[in-house]
Amino acid sequence: MSYYFAYGSNMNSQRMAARDMRVIGQCAGWLDGYGLRFNKRSGHDARLACANIIFARDERVEGVLYQLENPAEIARLDPFEGAPFRYSRERFPVQTKRGVVPAWTYIANPAVIDHSIRPARWYIEHLLAGRDYLSPAYWEKINNTVCCECRLSGDTATFDPRTCQLMGVFNDLFAGSCNTLLSGGGEEPVYLPAEGRFDCHQLIFRQDYFSSALHEIAHWCIAGEQRRQRVDFGYWYRPDGRSVNEQSAFERVEIKPQALEWIFSVAAGHRFQISADNLSSEIGASDAFAAAVAEQAHSWCVGSLPARAALFAASLSEVFGGLDYLNPCHYRVDSLGS
Numbered sequence: 001m002s003y004y005f006a007y008g009s010n011m012n013s014q015r016m017a018a019r020d021m022r023v024i025g026q027c028a029g030w031l032d033g034y035g036l037r038f039n040k041r042s043g044h045d046a047r048l049a050c051a052n053i054i055f056a057r058d059e060r061v062e063g064v065l066y067q068l069e070n071p072a073e074i075a076r077l078d079p080f081e082g083a084p085f086r087y088s089r090e091r092f093p094v095q096t097k098r099g100v101v102p103a104w105t106y107i108a109n110p111a112v113i114d115h116s117i118r119p120a121r122w123y124i125e126h127l128l129a130g131r132d133y134l135s136p137a138y139w140e141k142i143n144n145t146v147c148c149e150c151r152l153s154g155d156t157a158t159f160d161p162r163t164c165q166l167m168g169v170f171n172d173l174f175a176g177s178c179n180t181l182l183s184g185g186g187e188e189p190v191y192l193p194a195e196g197r198f199d200c201h202q203l204i205f206r207q208d209y210f211s212s213a214l215h216e217i218a219h220w221c222i223a224g225e226q227r228r229q230r231v232d233f234g235y236w237y238r239p240d241g242r243s244v245n246e247q248s249a250f251e252r253v254e255i256k257p258q259a260l261e262w263i264f265s266v267a268a269g270h271r272f273q274i275s276a277d278n279l280s281s282e283i284g285a286s287d288a289f290a291a292a293v294a295e296q297a298h299s300w301c302v303g304s305l306p307a308r309a310a311l312f313a314a315s316l317s318e319v320f321g322g323l324d325y326l327n328p329c330h331y332r333v334d335s336l337g338s
Contacts, residue, residue, distance in 0.1 A: 002071040003103035005029050005094045007036060007063035008051030009123055010077075011130025019080050020161075022069035028133040029065030029094040029103070036061050038119045038145065040108035043082045043167075043183035046192070046202060048148060049117040051127065052108040062138045064130050065094055065103060074104050079164035081106050082183075085175040111200050112181075118148040162320075163208050166268070169315045170217060174308070175200070180228075182217065184208050189216045193229050201228065210270055211261075218260035221309035251289040259296035259331075260309055267316035267325040274336045290333050297331035 010016055016023060035056030038049040053061050068074060074089070081087045087106035094103040127142050134142075163184065170182040179194060180201040189212055192202040203220050205213040219233060227233040235253065258274060265272035274290055305313060317325055324330075 002068045002074060003094070003101050004066045004068055004074055004077065005031070005063055005092060005103040005105040006066060006130070007031075007053060007061050007105065009126035010066075011064045011133070012126040013064070014129070015126055016066065019077065021066075021077060022073055023066045024069050025067035026133070027065050027096055027098075029063055029096050029101070031061045031063075031092055031094060033057055033059070034061045035059035036142075039113050039115050039117070040086070041112045041114050041117065042123075043086055043112075043181070046114075046183075046204070047117060048123065049114070049119045050108075050123065051119075052113070053105070060138075062134050064133045065096060065101060079161070079168045082167075082171075085109065085171045085181060086112050118146055121147045160208065163210050163213065165319055166210060166213055166316075169319055170203075170213075170312065173311055173315060178308070180220070182213065184213065191216070191220065191223075191228075191232050193231065210268075211265070211273070214264045214268070214270070215257065215261045215275075217312060218257040218264060218309070221260060221306050221312065222256050251286065251292075255289070255292045255296050259293045259300065260305075262293065262297050262331060263300060263305070263309075263313055263325060264316060265322075266330050267313045267322040268320040269322040270320075272336075287333075290336050294331050294333045294336070298328045301326045301328045301331065 004010075006016075013023075013026065031053065033055065034053045036059075037052050037054050040050045040052040042048040042050050078084070078089065081089070083089045083106060087108055089104055089106055091102050092105050093100045094105075095101075124142060124145050124147060128139065131139050167182050167184070174180045174182075178201070180203055182203045182205070184205050184207060189206045190202075190204050192204070194201045203216055205216045220228070223233045254275075262272045262274075264270075274293060304310065313325060317323060
């Protein structure tokens with residue numbers, strides 16, 4: 001038998017069901033000598049805290065002990081929890097009314113600990129959903145947690161499995177070798193270098209959008225060492241509403257990133273759509289821009305991809321099954337959407 005001890009948002013059984021976790025039983029559980037803290041940076045918004053537990057001799061962590069269908073089931077939860085890069089999965093002796101049960105749980109890694117942040121109220125509500133398995137005093141303590149004011153537009157923590165897989169592919173490759181973590185949930189995409197409160201570089205894509213993630217990764221794969229030390233790689237970004245001249249300048253900078261995003265999309269079996277990113281001005285992608293993007297993709301197919309891009313594309317192909325992604329026939333102007 002295999003068990004998982006949830007002390008955070010997975011105390012909400014509906015959340016476990018949404019993640020398609022196969023559970024055959026659940027009961028109250030607790031860990032003596034540990035304390036609940038909200039000090040782990042969310043992978044979806046670095047302003048928000050998630051639950052963590054720390055050693056605390058005189059405290060107790062209460063939670064829900066899930067009996068999983070089989071021992072392999074716990075691995076399916078790892079992408080949602082950001083293991084092994086944001087959380088480490090470890091076994092703990094969890095106490096129950098029937099005795100001690102060895103169970104998996106997740107402990108935040110030092111690189112994502114931040115004592116200055118607070119959880120969002122929607123996140124706390126997930127914990128409170130475990131009320132039937134918590135003592136009244138412990139439930140009330142959680143209910144009284146001081147929360148931050150900022151809110152996401154929806155609970156982006158429930159990413160679809162493909163997006164979770166995508167984050168896993170990137171983080172498996174580059175969290176250790178390049179000290180860079182990919183996460184979603186941003187109102188706007190942004191790259192944040194490791195400085196101040198961040199112990200690692202943060203590549204944040206918009207909401208839970210698969211295409212946004214591929215586009216931001218493309219920019220990161222192209223950026224050199226110096227640019228990766230600057231916010232958003234040091235580029236000045238003119239928002240939606242650009243003039244014809246500003247749009248022309250935007251397109252010149254976007255040729256390589258969008259060509260690389262196209263290759264990543266094919267490797268991932270995902271539809272690529274060229275982007276002018278200028279909806280309010282009704283200036284779509286020019287024919288010259290589309291042709292230049294296709295030409296650059298062709299050039300990389302017959303030549304060689306940037307080193308990090310080559311690793312990432314190969315891993316995408318292996319995980320998502322997008323075969324033959326370096327075949328130039330995939331990259332025709334007449335196949336582009338806009």
